[in-house]
Amino acid sequence: MATTIEKISIALPPEMVASLRQAVDAGEYSSSSEVVREALRDWSHKRQLQQNGVEELRSIWKTAREKNGPYVPVDEVMDRLERKYQAIADAAGATD
Template sequence: MSTIERITITLTAEMAQAVRGAVQAGEYASSSEIIREALRDWRHKRALQEQELGELRAQVQEGLADIAAGRLRDFDAERIIRKGEQQLAARDACA
């Protein structure tokens, strides 16, 4: 089990009230439990962002390799925009 370390955080009044409200409503046992869940969610989100960034980097490298090998297509901005919109919609649907 991990060692527990106590730290102090500062929240806006609105955030602090939301935390207190969730504890008072019985949704969480303590404010620490809320913060731990928020940090788990944050770490998960960062991991997904890193994965997406890695995939984009791989696609850029693939594109550069295609250019170097002479495998090119005509530039079609509309196609690129449509593909980007589709990828964003798919990502948002999963979130």
């Protein structure tokens, strides 16, 4: 199965271009496209984590509204969610 590649053009500030070229020149990446692809993969992963956090928060909120159980302060819920998704992000960063 062949992968379809589409070329696009992007505008970057000079300092980003310099960093990108430096990474390629140092041999960290084989091309500037590889740098951009990795950055987009990281961005997509971070975005998915954020969306999962919002969905989980909505689920917790819905359950809390339907339930007449003990009250959990919003700060506690937010702290738990923040720790959970930070741990996931840290673990993902450790494997890259």
